[in-house]
Amino acid sequence: MAIGIGLIGFGYWGPNLVRNFVSAGGARVVAVADKSEAARDAVARAFPGLATYESPDDLLKRNDVEAVLVATPVSSHHALAAAALDAGKHVLVEKPLCRTSEEVIDLIARAERARRVLMVDHTFLFNGAVQSIASIIGRNELGRVCYVDSTRVNLGLFQPDVNCLWDLAPHDLSIINHIIDSEVIDVQATGYGHMDLSRLDMVFMTIHYADNIVAHFNWSWMSPVKIRRFMIGGIAKMLIWDDLDQDQKIKIYDHGIEFQPQEQRNTIIPQYRIGDIYSPRVSRREALAGVADHFLKVIRGEEHSIMDGRKGLQVVRLLERAQSRLDASMAVVASARSQIVGKAAS
């Protein structure tokens, strides 16, 4: 029997969710809730057969809705997901899962109590390049991973309810949690707001891990060009994933480092080895189709979830940690500026 699907929130991402669950085997999309009349009209035009509701409660009342997709602004995630779980529905929530780790922990508890699936839509885990990378690292092709350096910048949409960190970081953090298994021991973050320091549109972040691994991130809504470059430095090889390169999304550089004793200078310095470059073919399947398929299989008990509440919690905790470093850094900057203004005025 096909699993009945209801969607809450038909904004930017909602139509993609409907389209992919319509195409997925074993699902039947039955209803959409959105408080905006324009959004409900859009549902009627694009997907004529679907029931529409102004209130999510009415959608949750339907017995044929067995699983709910929550694609609303993050501030409403917790309340909507909690209501759905309490109503006995499985839930797939857009990233980031919640605003706070407390909210996530509460959802995890509710899901366990209700014996229902709680999943966060870390879409990139089903991106063909990320799947290739995970498998390359799994086979230890790069050798020990030393660093990740990700640049995800664009002339992006300003979002009134989140800053650039909460908008862009969940992508990279869910990916990095998928491929690096080491304890976070330090997080640094600072940022910039073109308008004011409370509305960050650029964020720079560094994570130090226990096993001598570093990850650096450059996120921006204010770059004139779009860059999606994710580099991984291993001891044996290095890898670049450029999501905008149509032919070679992934390049593996057979460039290695060899630590050699060097008499001459009384010190040990590394030598490079420059080798071939290899681009594996990457699956071009739409990532969201993989998410839909995975969600349905996890509900049916056919797969273990790779993006459950615990995974969502890991990302939200990193976001909280980064936000707290951002707050501290911005406070230092604001205070220094006000002193300068004070000096100038006196």
Next chain:
Amino acid sequence: MAIGIGLIGFGYWGPNLVRNFVSAGGARVVAVADKSEAARDAVARAFPGLATYESPDDLLKRNDVEAVLVATPVSSHHALAAAALDAGKHVLVEKPLCRTSEEVIDLIARAERARRVLMVDHTFLFNGAVQSIASIIGRNELGRVCYVDSTRVNLGLFQPDVNCLWDLAPHDLSIINHIIDSEVIDVQATGYGHMDLSRLDMVFMTIHYADNIVAHFNWSWMSPVKIRRFMIGGIAKMLIWDDLDQDQKIKIYDHGIEFQPQEQRNTIIPQYRIGDIYSPRVSRREALAGVADHFLKVIRGEEHSIMDGRKGLQVVRLLERAQSRLDASMAVVASARSQIVGKAAS
């Protein structure tokens, strides 16, 4: 009369200096000092007419050496430049000018006392793209500058005497000091060493300025690809300098931000304007030829120095400030790691 030039240090950069001063009008290269016999042999082969010395003192004794180029490791810059100034020579020192600001201040004092020119070779100030950028910003084409974001990464040579900060940062810092005139109010920096935390081969740094400007830097010796991308975000336009792009070193994006009141969400959010892209023709003259020319003209009193001791001091002070933040950050990381090891052991 052509100015007599002596070079101390015929390593990586020295041959380029000789070649450019040989071609410059108004100079006559007469002698080279290098303690390595192999280096002196190389001088003899490449530039048959030049006198060579093992000791810099012998070079400084020559009366026909009126100006000295110091192209040795940074640890010897102060002593050699001081000796040259005290011997009444003009001095051009490779970047960074010295290891410490104290050393720089001492050199500045000696130069003033000796009434001789002290110049630091911030070569990039004579790069055609940097000259274009300075002129674009000078004409206020970008509007108020908001951010700089520079990536200077490569599979670079490990240098035993300096880390990646002291090797790569002087380029970007001399450029940024040339185009941004605002007080530094905060510096953040962290880094990574593939071998150990005291040998940093990757450094990430952010500078906050008083006038709501931010600058972010990504320096690495461990990238599989060479990237030289310097972005400047202005309120009116944005600019990218890609030093590896043969056709379009500079692109100016007529992309702007317009702050508009937006009733709907009770907040002010920016709107984008996407426009044309323009690439001015950039001079391809070798930057070092410009440096040589400038040094000779400053000696002859024909130009004011744009890279005097004070400019060198500005860069060294930023390096010191960054190094102190790096030390603090690395100490936090080291301490956290040792605690984890401790826990694991107990």
Next chain:
Amino acid sequence: MAIGIGLIGFGYWGPNLVRNFVSAGGARVVAVADKSEAARDAVARAFPGLATYESPDDLLKRNDVEAVLVATPVSSHHALAAAALDAGKHVLVEKPLCRTSEEVIDLIARAERARRVLMVDHTFLFNGAVQSIASIIGRNELGRVCYVDSTRVNLGLFQPDVNCLWDLAPHDLSIINHIIDSEVIDVQATGYGHMDLSRLDMVFMTIHYADNIVAHFNWSWMSPVKIRRFMIGGIAKMLIWDDLDQDQKIKIYDHGIEFQPQEQRNTIIPQYRIGDIYSPRVSRREALAGVADHFLKVIRGEEHSIMDGRKGLQVVRLLERAQSRLDASMAVVASARSQIVGKAAS
């Protein structure tokens, strides 16, 4: 009143036509005919409200179908368009308009007799870059146009009913007819077939025009990479349109040629001027939306057609001329090969 639209042929391009005419103002798509049941089922799923027919005749009988879109293989274009015109419908036919110029001439006559619009879908004329180019040339920004050099290669689909010329050339030929107004005085063409010489998957063609203009084309279904590069050399400036470049579809090079008397060599040789590069912003509107809009406006008498039967005839005549040169060239090759085989056998 919205114009009633019927589509014949729901294959590769048909769904795009329906989608764009559905969105266009002033049109109402009412019916689709396709002899394939699978195609009719696809219509029912994607566009639930549309009537479907196996036979185009049944579609043409509907009075509410005032205009017909013909998106079938080229061999059926003439018969279907003729039937539609004779039934008093306006007709938009996919490129190339017909297999032969005789067929086109016949359609033009029928359209005139029926006083109906006959249009060929030269979609690229509504591509934002082509519109920019036409306007740049119209303003004489490039100076006199000297050459066009177009490369349109890909790992393309083998089409059983046409060769690579009839598949790819109509794009370039319709564009070039739009921007070059000079008599064709010579056409050269040769090609290659991986399987055999009668199935050409690569074609190279050169057109010489009366006014000292040349156009060269490189079309291929067998390139490992997709290239869409269209260069125009003018006396004053040069232009490159790279349809795959997301940021800079058009680049105008302020590179010019200056003819100077040169004493030294007793001859006149040109000198280059290398200047700035400029990329105008290009409209990203889907070209087919422009086609739909134009077709409807021409029907309503609001615009003059820029791609009527005469324009279609111009392209088909060039295709015929090229095909005849291809045939001759392939015959020479085949004969030479058979002689070699003969020699080897004797």
Next chain:
Amino acid sequence: MAIGIGLIGFGYWGPNLVRNFVSAGGARVVAVADKSEAARDAVARAFPGLATYESPDDLLKRNDVEAVLVATPVSSHHALAAAALDAGKHVLVEKPLCRTSEEVIDLIARAERARRVLMVDHTFLFNGAVQSIASIIGRNELGRVCYVDSTRVNLGLFQPDVNCLWDLAPHDLSIINHIIDSEVIDVQATGYGHMDLSRLDMVFMTIHYADNIVAHFNWSWMSPVKIRRFMIGGIAKMLIWDDLDQDQKIKIYDHGIEFQPQEQRNTIIPQYRIGDIYSPRVSRREALAGVADHFLKVIRGEEHSIMDGRKGLQVVRLLERAQSRLDASMAVVASARSQIVGKAAS
């Protein structure tokens, strides 16, 4: 004993020859002849130890000159090489070897008579990428080679003594002769001159080979951008050599064609296989260093020549054949234009 080398012609390429023969083991450059005093002065500055002569005859009289490099305009190649061979010198001549195949045949005969080495400098055969390609094809990695498609365009220097064909084609033709071993059965060529049809600055050429291979070439001095792209289509894999790509000069596409019977359409059409992409590391040794080394080894009998007179003859014959097709094509164009002018005048 080091072989004594004399150079005739110190223009654009001469200094590169001297530099590489100076560095080559087993050679001693002793003299340079150039009729221009400025050129001889340049020799004195750059290579102080060399004897210079106005007349090549004086250079040929020196007994310590055992091998002569001819780097003059092509019109003088035959006379100078003949004189050198007759004087008992080995000769390396710049490409193209001569103006006509008769001249080449005469040189070959003289070399045999004198028992001296006659070599043509097809430098690209020692380019790292070409060497890789030859070895890839030699190992049959691409499967049967079907096509070559080369684009070699630039804003190039107008050369008063040769057209764009004789300037650029020798590179590609020497490469293609190196990797394709099949009889040429047809050559097509046409071109364009911005000034007039007798000074071609753009040439398009196609070669058909006996074994169902085609090669297409696009040469131009009038392109706003530099393109050096050489594609090879094999049945099993395809290869692109982009000489301007610093990281991936060669890419091998594991894209194949599979010919399958297809019931549906009553025809056999090919299917594609899209696979990985692989970039072998390519030697960055300067090609001319390889040429110098090879010339010296062939003189010493240590290597068989890969670019002897016969190889030079092969290239010159293709050039002659192409030029004759160009002449015919340009005559057709000129005649058609004059008829149009005639019509317009009458």
